[in-house]
Amino acid sequence: xxxxxxxxxxxxxxxxxxxxxxxxxxxxxxxxxxxxxxxxxxxxxxxxxxxxxxxxxxxxxxxxxxxxxxxxxxxxxxxxxxxxxxxxxxxxxxxxxxxxxxxxxxxxxxxxxxxxxxxxxxxxxxxxxxxxxxxxxxxxxxxxxxxxxxxxxxxxxxxxxxxxxxxxxxxxxxxxxxxxxxxxxxxxxxxxxxxxxxxxxxxxxxxxxxxxxxxxxxxxxxxxxxxxxxxxxxxxxxxxxxxxxxxxxxxxxxxxxxxxxxxxxxxxxxxxxxxxxxxxxxxxxxxxxxxxxxxxxxxxxxxxxxxxxxxxxxxxxxxxxxxxxxxxxxxxxxxxxxxxxxxxxxxxxxxxxxxxxxxxxxxxxxxxxxxxxxxxxxxxxxxxxxxxxxxxxxxxxxxxxxxxxxxxxxxxxxxxxxxxxxxxxxxxxxxxxxxxxxxxxxxxxxxxxxxxxxxxxxxxxxxxxxxxxxxxxxxxxxxxxxxxxxxxxxxxxxxxxxxxxxxxxxxxxxxxxxxxxxxxxxxxxxxxxxxxxxxxxxxxxxxxxxxxxxxxxxxxxxxxxxxxxxxxxxxxxxxxxxxxxxxxxxxxxxxxxxxxxxxxxxxxxxxxxxxxxxxxxxxxxxxxxxxxxxxxxxxxxxxxxxxxxxxxxxxxxxxxxxxxxxxxxxxxxxxxxxxxxxxxxxxxxxxxxxxxxxxxxxxxxxxxxxxxxxxxxxxxxxxxxxxxxxxxxxxxxxxxxxxxxxxxxxxxxxxxxxxxxxxxxxxxxxxxxxxxxxxxxxxxxxxxxxxxxxxxxxxxxxxxxxxxxxxxxxxxxxxxxxxxxxxxxxxxxxxxxxxxxxxxxxxxxxxxxxxxxxxxxxxxxxxxxxxxxxxxxxxxxxxxxxxxxxxxx
Numbered sequence: 001x002x003x004x005x006x007x008x009x010x011x012x013x014x015x016x017x018x019x020x021x022x023x024x025x026x027x028x029x030x031x032x033x034x035x036x037x038x039x040x041x042x043x044x045x046x047x048x049x050x051x052x053x054x055x056x057x058x059x060x061x062x063x064x065x066x067x068x069x070x071x072x073x074x075x076x077x078x079x080x081x082x083x084x085x086x087x088x089x090x091x092x093x094x095x096x097x098x099x100x101x102x103x104x105x106x107x108x109x110x111x112x113x114x115x116x117x118x119x120x121x122x123x124x125x126x127x128x129x130x131x132x133x134x135x136x137x138x139x140x141x142x143x144x145x146x147x148x149x150x151x152x153x154x155x156x157x158x159x160x161x162x163x164x165x166x167x168x169x170x171x172x173x174x175x176x177x178x179x180x181x182x183x184x185x186x187x188x189x190x191x192x193x194x195x196x197x198x199x200x201x202x203x204x205x206x207x208x209x210x211x212x213x214x215x216x217x218x219x220x221x222x223x224x225x226x227x228x229x230x231x232x233x234x235x236x237x238x239x240x241x242x243x244x245x246x247x248x249x250x251x252x253x254x255x256x257x258x259x260x261x262x263x264x265x266x267x268x269x270x271x272x273x274x275x276x277x278x279x280x281x282x283x284x285x286x287x288x289x290x291x292x293x294x295x296x297x298x299x300x301x302x303x304x305x306x307x308x309x310x311x312x313x314x315x316x317x318x319x320x321x322x323x324x325x326x327x328x329x330x331x332x333x334x335x336x337x338x339x340x341x342x343x344x345x346x347x348x349x350x351x352x353x354x355x356x357x358x359x360x361x362x363x364x365x366x367x368x369x370x371x372x373x374x375x376x377x378x379x380x381x382x383x384x385x386x387x388x389x390x391x392x393x394x395x396x397x398x399x400x401x402x403x404x405x406x407x408x409x410x411x412x413x414x415x416x417x418x419x420x421x422x423x424x425x426x427x428x429x430x431x432x433x434x435x436x437x438x439x440x441x442x443x444x445x446x447x448x449x450x451x452x453x454x455x456x457x458x459x460x461x462x463x464x465x466x467x468x469x470x471x472x473x474x475x476x477x478x479x480x481x482x483x484x485x486x487x488x489x490x491x492x493x494x495x496x497x498x499x500x501x502x503x504x505x506x507x508x509x510x511x512x513x514x515x516x517x518x519x520x521x522x523x524x525x526x527x528x529x530x531x532x533x534x535x536x537x538x539x540x541x542x543x544x545x546x547x548x549x550x551x552x553x554x555x556x557x558x559x560x561x562x563x564x565x566x567x568x569x570x571x572x573x574x575x576x577x578x579x580x581x582x583x584x585x586x587x588x589x590x591x592x593x594x595x596x597x598x599x600x601x602x603x604x605x606x607x608x609x610x611x612x613x614x615x616x617x618x619x620x621x622x623x624x625x626x627x628x629x630x631x632x633x634x635x636x637x638x639x640x641x642x643x644x645x646x647x648x649x650x651x652x653x654x655x656x657x658x659x660x661x662x663x664x665x666x667x668x669x670x671x672x673x674x675x676x677x678x679x680x681x682x683x684x685x686x687x688x689x690x691x692x693x694x695x696x697x698x699x700x701x702x703x704x705x706x707x708x709x710x711x712x713x714x715x716x717x718x719x720x721x722x723x724x725x726x727x728x729x730x731x732x733x734x735x736x737x738x739x740x741x742x743x744x745x746x747x748x749x750x751x752x753x754x755x756x757x758x759x760x761x762x763x764x765x766x767x768x769x770x771x772x773x774x775x776x777x778x779x780x781x782x783x784x785x786x787x788x789x790x791x792x793x794x795x796x797x798x799x800x801x802x803x804x805x806x807x808x809x810x811x812x813x814x815x816x817x818x819x820x821x822x823x824x825x826x827x828x829x830x831x832x833x834x835x836x837x838x839x840x841x842x843x844x845x846x847x848x849x850x851x852x853x854x855x856x857x858x859x860x861x862x863x864x865x866x867x868x869x870x871x872x873x874x875x876x877x878x879x880x881x882x883x884x885x886x887x888x889x
Contacts, residue, residue: 047082052884060876061132063846068105070132076104093117106130125229133221138870140215144273149314156208161197167204169318175861179205192795223253247282261325262429268318269866277308296342303335331365349397359387374449375423383417401473409465415458419495423450436555453605457500462490477518485510500546503621508534522636532626541574550605564603567592575599575611582704582736595704615658623656646670666692680764692752700744708732710792722809731806746787754779767832781818788812816853823847838886846878
């Protein structure tokens with residue numbers, strides 16, 4: 001599992017592990033014919049066949065994530081490369097070629113080609129790709145690999161001992177030391193006292209733990225993709241060619257998916273093993289013409305995805321009656337596109353190329369419904385997205401030292417899916433009618449029968465991009481290039497009752513400049529700078545309303561039939577409401593924004609809070625200034641020595657965002673040196689450093705209130721502690737200003753750093769070739785957070801010992817550092833035994849150690865409402881050795 005999937009840590013560790021193990025196996029079949037040919041003047045062989053054996057010392061899904069080396073033990077190695085053997089001066093133009101690599105592994109490839117040069121060519125290929133996700137995932141469910149997961153008959157709902165002598169549902173009870181631990185009483189007789197659970201409470205905890213823990217078993221999460229590709233190319237004349245291909249693909253296996261249900265009264269989370277079984281067939285055909293000064297081609301592309309898994313069902317581990325929950329899978333869909341491209345050379349230095357396309361994407365799988373989806377106006381989506389695109393580029397050389405170009409791109413993704421209103425309860429909880437919206441003359445949309453009455457939003461996006469470039473030879477061995485780009489994007493939901501886009505329009509301007517110089521034949525340098533400025537003319541903080549059409553319907557209890565939207569518009573507010581503390585409210589103010597709080601859920605028929613912070617900006621549509629610098633220096637010190645250095649810098653700032661991403665900056669440096677004293681020996685060493693930082697701001701505001709005590713506590717228990725970030729001294733002051741409390745502002749400063757060092761060598765002798773590579777990487781991720789939150793004094797209440805503190809402010813602390821260290825050593829020896837016979841020995845050492853706090857939440861006893869999976873962070877040391885015998889003929 002990659003818990004920080006967008007970090008340098010994850011990117012580096014994945015790249016190292018994949019490259020190491022994959023290169024080990026692929027290298028088995030590469031380069032051997034060249035050795036034989038170099039030592040033998042006879043004609044080139046028609047092919048090679050190699051067979052061998054290998055051994056993996058430790059099974060690791062991570063080390064073998066994509067290369068088929070995940071299992072411990074012996075393995076077979078097999079490959080072939082056979083062709084017709086004809087030379088370039090052969091009288092026959094007929095050619096054929098067959099190649100197979102990794103034939104005995106889960107990752108294998110077969111390629112075949114036959115044809116006559118200049119007339120036709122047929123190709124066929126097959127790729128088997130296995131992705132190993134996790135071998136430490138555990139679950140108590142039976143039926144993994146099917147669409148129905150069931151709990152064993154002996155499963156008991158886990159609990160922990162709680163106050164008042166009751167046992168609430170909690171997955172933490174799977175660890176008896178936690179479930180049976182003393183708890184703080186909230187009963188008036190001994191409020192705040194530490195109480196030992198009763199024997200009856202402990203019996204419930206222990207019985208469930210004893211029954212449930214042995215039921216957890218390993219399920220390997222992996223998917224296999226089998227991909228085929230058959231294509232034909234026909235040269236009908238010197239001007240006309242035809243191409244066609246068919247690419248069927250099948251994917252199956254298991255992957256993890258997080259789910260949430262609420263049909264037991266609270267949020268219950270389960271990570272289930274989801275069955276994967278899908279087909280994706282791709283078809284393409286094209287006709288091309290090439291003249292003396294022009295070319296043109298027209299084509300068709302089709303993609304047809306079929307998901308053979310309609311839905312997944314599983315029993316709720318927190319429900320005594322093992323209630324069954326169901327979630328639908330990704331829908332099947334089709335895409336058909338027609339395209340055309342043409343180009344014309346006006347002069348030898350001036351040409352125009354233009355292309356256009358028209359495509360239709362459709363999706364119409366039947367909806368999955370249950371008793372908690374009370375209003376489903378249509379049986380399926382009948383989704384339709386029409387995509388049109390046009391591109392044109394003109395290049396010219398108006399002067400001997402000047403090259404210019406201009407390009408325009410138009411891309412329109414028009415979502416024509418009809419809009420409907422659906423009513424449902426959250427995560428299969430019991431549905432409840434909304435008294436604010438009964439049937440009547442003031443309710444044109446109909447009665448609300450469930451907690452959520454949402455409309456689908458058919459997002460559409462239209463982009464227009466224009467750029468110009470000029471490249472000028474300033475002086476001898478110096479060049480200057482400059483350019484300008486403009487990108488305008490329009491976002492909308494055709495047919496929506498109100499604008500759905502946070503930023504209906506964004507404009508971005510970019511200026512680019514590059515200086516290249518080569519002061520000597522052995523030295524060249526390049527410096528590139530680009531400045532971009534994106535602006536949003538009108539950020540729409542009320543775009544959320546498009547999903548809740550009842551915000552435009554007046555609630556039954558509103559005065560004068562005023563809707564939520566109308567009331568917000570009258571006052572100039574968003575869903576956040578007034579930036580004020582507590583005040584007694586009446587009338588429509590009390591209906592929509594009671595006590596100056598945010599817009600109440602019931603008045604727009606949605607269970608989820610929709611009250612975006614004023615000044616919150618989503619980073620992809622926020623005003624942004626961007627600076628990017630790229631440099632490259634190459635020095636050929638001698639015929640044997642080459643150096644290269646590169647430094648890239650970037651900085652993004654978001655000047656209009658009070659909340660959200662504030663800035664992001666980073667830099668990368670790379671040094672690379674090569675030493676080749678002879679044709680038979682070469683050495684290479686490199687070092688790369690990456691540093692990425694970002695800062696995000698937010699607020700965890702809560703509702704204003706006029707409460708002066710908590711838990712019916714003693715009148716004198718009103719003090720606060722730890723809140724140096726505000727001026728409040730009493731609980732009532734804090735409660736009156738919950739919405740404005742500066743203590744609830746927070747920030748997150750994230751840092752990704754990665755260091756990578758590599759070394760490689762190649763040595764060739766008369767009968768022997770040696771190669772070696774060493775790659776060492778260390779990556780770390782830090783998240784330093786500020787802010788915090790309030791915690792009420794749990795010892796406060798009737799019967800508790802006297803205290804003066806009602807609530808404590810708990811400051812946030814930095815998250816634990818995520819560290820990934822990896823090493824990859826590969827050694828290869830190839831020895832020519834005789835003409836057409838070679839022996840190869842390969843060795844690899846793959847190592848990774850990682851620490852990631854996210855895995856702590858997957859262990860027994862970690863979380864109350866989530867079933868543990870016991871997945872472990874990746875740590876392995878794997879040795880792989882392989883011996884192959886290669887015959888060339």
